[in-house]
Amino acid sequence: MLMKSTVSVVALLASLAGPAMAENLRPDALAPLDPPPAPADNPTTAAKVALGAKLFFDPKVSGNNGMPCSACHLPEAGWAIQDPISFGYPGTTHWRNSQTIVNSAYYGKLFWAGASKSLEGQARSAARGAVAGNGEDDLMEARLAFVPEYRKAFREIFGDEYPLIRNAYRAMAAFQRTLVQTDTPFDNYMRGDDDALSEQQKRGLEVFAGKGNCITCHNGPLLSDEAYYNIGVPPSPIWEEDPLAQITFRFELYAKGSTEEMYRHTKDDPGLYFRTKQKADKGKFRTPSLRYTKYTYPFMHNGTIETLADVVEFYDRGGDTNEFAANKSKLIQPLGLTSGEKEDLVAFLESLSGPEILMEEPDIPEIAPLPVAQQ
Structure with missing residues (x-):
C-alpha cells in the first residue's frame, strides 16, 4: 500500500508542477536492470x-x-x-x-x-x-x-x-543468462540521463505511473510483479477453427488433471488452475515483463492482441471477457485515456526496448560417422 501511495503522490505532484516536474519523474517503484544473477550451483563461464x-x-x-x-x-x-x-x-x-x-x-x-x-x-x-x-x-x-x-x-x-x-x-x-538488455532508453533515464527519453516518452511514463495504473502490476526492474491475474483476455479463436489445436488442447486438459466437466466443456485456457486446481485461479497468468516488447508481438498468453497500441486500447476499455469472468481482477477498470495519452503511453513502452539482439546461429557439430567394417 505504501508503494502505491508513493507512486500516486509522485504522479500528482508531477501533474500539478507542470512540464518541469514531469521531465524528471522517476517513480520509486521502477528501477533499471542490474547484471543478471547466476545460481551458485551453475556459475556462468565463457x-x-x-x-x-x-x-x-x-x-x-x-x-x-x-x-x-x-x-x-x-x-x-x-x-x-x-x-x-x-x-x-x-x-x-x-x-x-x-x-x-x-x-x-x-x-x-x-x-x-x-x-x-x-x-x-x-x-x-x-x-x-x-x-x-x-x-x-x-x-x-x-x-x-x-x-x-x-x-x-x-x-x-x-x-x-x-x-x-x-x-x-x-x-x-x-x-x-547472457541474453539480457540493461541499457534501454528507460534504463539510461532511470540512471540519471534526462535526455534518454523523449518528451513524449516522459509524458507516457507519467501516464504509466498515474492515470494508466500500469505500475501496480508492472513494477520493479523487470516491470513485472510476477503475480497472477485474470485480466479478461478473450479466448483464442484457434480452438474453434483448428481441429489440431482442439485435439492438443483437450490433451492438455486431460493430462493436467482437469475435471471431467472441464475436459468436456472448457473452451478457454485455465492458466494457473492447471497447477493449483483452485477455481479462483482459473484464467490467471503471471504478469509478463514489458521489456523487449517492441519485438515480441503478438501479446498475451494466447497472442490475441497484435500491437502495443492494441494492448493500450485493451486496458483502456477495462479489458474484455473470457470463460472465467468471475475471476477477473478488480484492478482492470476503464481508464478514460485520451488519444494523446494513449500515444504517449505506447511511446514510453517502446523505450523499454533497446536495439534488437541478434546473433548468427553457431555451427552445430555433427554425429561422428560409424567406422566402416573391414572385409
Missing part, C-alpha cells in the same frame, strides 16, 4: 555459455531430432515467434504464445503459469514437454554422446564421461 549456445540451436536436444529450442525462440522474431500460438511437436500445435527469453534470467517464475522456478528447470520442461520438445533423456544423451566435440566439452566443463542431459540444461541456462 565455455559453458558457448556450449549452451550450440545446444540451444541443436535439434538433437528434442524428441525427433528436429525441434531445437530456437524453433520457438528465433533471434529475428524477438527470441520468440511472431505468431499467436507457438509451434508444437510434429502432429501437435502448442496452446500458448511463445514468450521471449530475453531477460528471462531475472524471472523467478518461468512459463505463463510459473511452472518452473529456474532456467535450468525451464529448459528441462521445454525439451521434454509433450507438445514441444517431446524428448526422452536417454535418447537425447545418446545423440550427444556420438558427437566428439560434445563429449570433449562436457568432460572439460562438467566432468562427464559422456554428456548428461541435466548438464545440457545447465549449459543452455547459462547461455540464456
Whole structure:
C-alpha cells in the first residue's frame, strides 16, 4: 500500500508542477536492470555459455531430432515467434504464445503459469514437454554422446564421461543468462540521463505511473510483479477453427488433471488452475515483463492482441471477457485515456526496448560417422 501511495503522490505532484516536474519523474517503484544473477550451483563461464549456445540451436536436444529450442525462440522474431500460438511437436500445435527469453534470467517464475522456478528447470520442461520438445533423456544423451566435440566439452566443463542431459540444461541456462538488455532508453533515464527519453516518452511514463495504473502490476526492474491475474483476455479463436489445436488442447486438459466437466466443456485456457486446481485461479497468468516488447508481438498468453497500441486500447476499455469472468481482477477498470495519452503511453513502452539482439546461429557439430567394417 505504501508503494502505491508513493507512486500516486509522485504522479500528482508531477501533474500539478507542470512540464518541469514531469521531465524528471522517476517513480520509486521502477528501477533499471542490474547484471543478471547466476545460481551458485551453475556459475556462468565463457565455455559453458558457448556450449549452451550450440545446444540451444541443436535439434538433437528434442524428441525427433528436429525441434531445437530456437524453433520457438528465433533471434529475428524477438527470441520468440511472431505468431499467436507457438509451434508444437510434429502432429501437435502448442496452446500458448511463445514468450521471449530475453531477460528471462531475472524471472523467478518461468512459463505463463510459473511452472518452473529456474532456467535450468525451464529448459528441462521445454525439451521434454509433450507438445514441444517431446524428448526422452536417454535418447537425447545418446545423440550427444556420438558427437566428439560434445563429449570433449562436457568432460572439460562438467566432468562427464559422456554428456548428461541435466548438464545440457545447465549449459543452455547459462547461455540464456547472457541474453539480457540493461541499457534501454528507460534504463539510461532511470540512471540519471534526462535526455534518454523523449518528451513524449516522459509524458507516457507519467501516464504509466498515474492515470494508466500500469505500475501496480508492472513494477520493479523487470516491470513485472510476477503475480497472477485474470485480466479478461478473450479466448483464442484457434480452438474453434483448428481441429489440431482442439485435439492438443483437450490433451492438455486431460493430462493436467482437469475435471471431467472441464475436459468436456472448457473452451478457454485455465492458466494457473492447471497447477493449483483452485477455481479462483482459473484464467490467471503471471504478469509478463514489458521489456523487449517492441519485438515480441503478438501479446498475451494466447497472442490475441497484435500491437502495443492494441494492448493500450485493451486496458483502456477495462479489458474484455473470457470463460472465467468471475475471476477477473478488480484492478482492470476503464481508464478514460485520451488519444494523446494513449500515444504517449505506447511511446514510453517502446523505450523499454533497446536495439534488437541478434546473433548468427553457431555451427552445430555433427554425429561422428560409424567406422566402416573391414572385409
